[in-house]
Amino acid sequence: MLDCVTSHDKITTAASGFVLEDVPHLSDYIPLLQTYPDPLQDNPSYSVVAQYYVNVDDTIAQQIVVHKNSPRGTHFRRAGPAQKVYFDSEEVHACIVTCGGLCPGLNTVIREIVCGLYHMYGVHKVLGIQGGYPGFYSRNTVPLTPKVVNDIHKRGGSILGTSYGGHDTSKIVDSIQDRGINQVYILGGYGTQYEAAMIFEEVRRRGLKVAVVGIPKTIDNDIPVIDKSIGFDTAVEEAQRAINSAHVEAESAENGIGVVKLMGRYSGFIAMYATLASRDVDCCLIPESPFYLEGPGGLLEFVEKRLKEQGHMVIVIAEGAGQELLSGNPSIVNKQDASADKLFPDVGLWLSQKIKDHFEKRQKMAINLKYIDPTYMIRAIPSNASDNVYCTLLAQSAVHGAMAGYTGFTVGPVNGRNCYIPFHLINEGEKRVVITDRMWARLLSSTHQPSFLNPKDITGEREERTVNQTTDGQNHSETAD
Ligand SMILES: Nc1ncnc2c1ncn2[C@@H]1O[C@H](COP(=O)(O)OP(=O)(O)OP(=O)(O)O)[C@@H](O)[C@H]1O
Ligand SMILES: O=P(O)(O)OC[C@H]1O[C@](O)(CO)[C@@H](O)[C@@H]1O
Ligand SMILES: [Mg+2]
Numbered sequence: 001m002l003d004c005v006t007s008h009d010k011i012t013t014a015a016s017g018f019v020l021e022d023v024p025h026l027s028d029y030i031p032l033l034q035t036y037p038d039p040l041q042d043n044p045s046y047s048v049v050a051q052y053y054v055n056v057d058d059t060i061a062q063q064i065v066v067h068k069n070s071p072r073g074t075h076f077r078r079a080g081p082a083q084k085v086y087f088d089s090e091e092v093h094a095c096i097v098t099c100g101g102l103c104p105g106l107n108t109v110i111r112e113i114v115c116g117l118y119h120m121y122g123v124h125k126v127l128g129i130q131g132g133y134p135g136f137y138s139r140n141t142v143p144l145t146p147k148v149v150n151d152i153h154k155r156g157g158s159i160l161g162t163s164y165g166g167h168d169t170s171k172i173v174d175s176i177q178d179r180g181i182n183q184v185y186i187l188g189g190y191g192t193q194y195e196a197a198m199i200f201e202e203v204r205r206r207g208l209k210v211a212v213v214g215i216p217k218t219i220d221n222d223i224p225v226i227d228k229s230i231g232f233d234t235a236v237e238e239a240q241r242a243i244n245s246a247h248v249e250a251e252s253a254e255n256g257i258g259v260v261k262l263m264g265r266y267s268g269f270i271a272m273y274a275t276l277a278s279r280d281v282d283c284c285l286i287p288e289s290p291f292y293l294e295g296p297g298g299l300l301e302f303v304e305k306r307l308k309e310q311g312h313m314v315i316v317i318a319e320g321a322g323q324e325l326l327s328g329n330p331s332i333v334n335k336q337d338a339s340a341d342k343l344f345p346d347v348g349l350w351l352s353q354k355i356k357d358h359f360e361k362r363q364k365m366a367i368n369l370k371y372i373d374p375t376y377m378i379r380a381i382p383s384n385a386s387d388n389v390y391c392t393l394l395a396q397s398a399v400h401g402a403m404a405g406y407t408g409f410t411v412g413p414v415n416g417r418n419c420y421i422p423f424h425l426i427n428e429g430e431k432r433v434v435i436t437d438r439m440w441a442r443l444l445s446s447t448h449q450p451s452f453l454n455p456k457d458i459t460g461e462r463e464e465r466t467v468n469q470t471t472d473g474q475n476h477s478e479t480a481d
Helices: 105-121 169-179 191-204 232-251 267-278 300-312 347-361 375-378 385-402 436-449 455-472
Strands: 011-014 018-021 059-060 073-077 093-097 125-127 140-144 184-190 213-218 256-262 283-285 311-318 368-372 409-414 415-424
Touching: 059 415, 093 105, 105 125, 105 385, 140 455, 169 191, 184 191, 184 385, 191 213, 213 385, 232 256, 232 311, 232 368, 232 375, 232 385, 256 267, 256 347, 256 375, 267 283, 267 311, 267 436, 283 300, 283 436, 300 311, 300 347, 300 385, 311 347, 347 368, 385 409, 385 415
Parallel strands: 018 073, 093 125, 093 184, 184 213, 213 409, 256 311, 256 368, 283 311
Antiparallel strands: 011 018, 059 073, 073 415, 125 140, 409 415
16 A cells, blocks of 8 residues: 655555655656666676566565564665666766765765766766855866876865855756766765755756665764764774873872863764774763763762872763753854854863863862863774765665655665665654664763762653654664664
């Protein structure tokens, strides 16, 4: 049964509570589109693969843990090459744009989209849009060939540059139309995927044969639905170097304290995973878990206790943690960047000063505090091996989807398999660390830090999550195992 709820949703339901959250297809709004056999069948590298094409009915389950009688829940279209494609290779004019903050792996994805289009589909017209969304209407473009992109995965950043702000949908689609572009690959975080959805809507409104594909990037790992975003693994690995240095410094001094600030504006995934991986961290502070400094159960009491026990300690703090505690200079606190994201004062500096004041001025106790802020160093490096492979699969899945005529989707792994996820689900809200999940409990048990929560908060959080789980049948837990 096909049950189209709104113009955004393409939902199929079936027996046993199976739901397919399908993505739009060019043929949904353009009648009588011609199809072509997928050129991969003549490609010597791929033709040897038994069952190379994905079946049109293949889906990926969002919930991997199910009970005997529970509904099968939401599924997504499996990514991969289709037997029929909706673009002739000669006809394709693709473009790639990178938006938002930098992230390891951007260049790898650019490289693999270009090489995928060239080598798998014989597409030779790929354009790089420079400087993010505004680049569509205010900057030059750069032709991308396998030769141009050959070595770029070894470099951090994006060869195309990036930017904040400037998401003028109408001007962007005018530029797409004027340039004769018919496949748009958009790399970016939560804000970028939001605008990608608007570009898709405008393209559809104008009836253009243009596939709009979102590719998730962000070291914050806050894009919902998908397992993780590119660059996250690399960021967690690189954060270890800063934590190690903080630990070495702290251990070598009397009452040594190492404070490391990591990125994570609203989601503390990097801080949580880096802490769990390192085991040298005594306290991890993230935006999702409010903390307080003074009094019984407060952070300062814990720092004192740890210094007495072991003579040193390491604190990891995500940039968005404790922002509500910083009264600070209102001219800084109320500032926004070009994408309307609030500019945060430096919580690492603030915390370091508070700890110093507490021990040196009030307790008259000498401490040795070193503050390390590796945030931009972490996100400017090239992707590690695991992210590189991930970027390759993601880019190829994006190319297969566009060639097959799918549009209006973000590509990403769900339970380890790449799939096509409709924009409206990606845009529903950023992913957060769930502090009533096992992963956060694991962290608390490994650092032995206070939870800073009273039992009432925990009960409230649990109740809210139970309601969420029972109303939409989805597991909102992103970190549970
Ligand atoms: N709500 C929104 N609606 C439309 N466009 C948006 C929105 N938020 C951001 N954008 C556009 O998306 C682009 C990148 O946005 P942003 O700076 O928020 O980065 P991002 O994609 O969220 O990545 P990150 O925050 O992880 O660096 C900008 O050009 C911005 O104008
Ligand atoms: O200083 P910029 O370029 O705005 O980037 C900082 C932001 O980038 C992010 O890492 C997301 O990419 C956020 O955690 C952080 O707030
Ligand atoms: Mg953002």
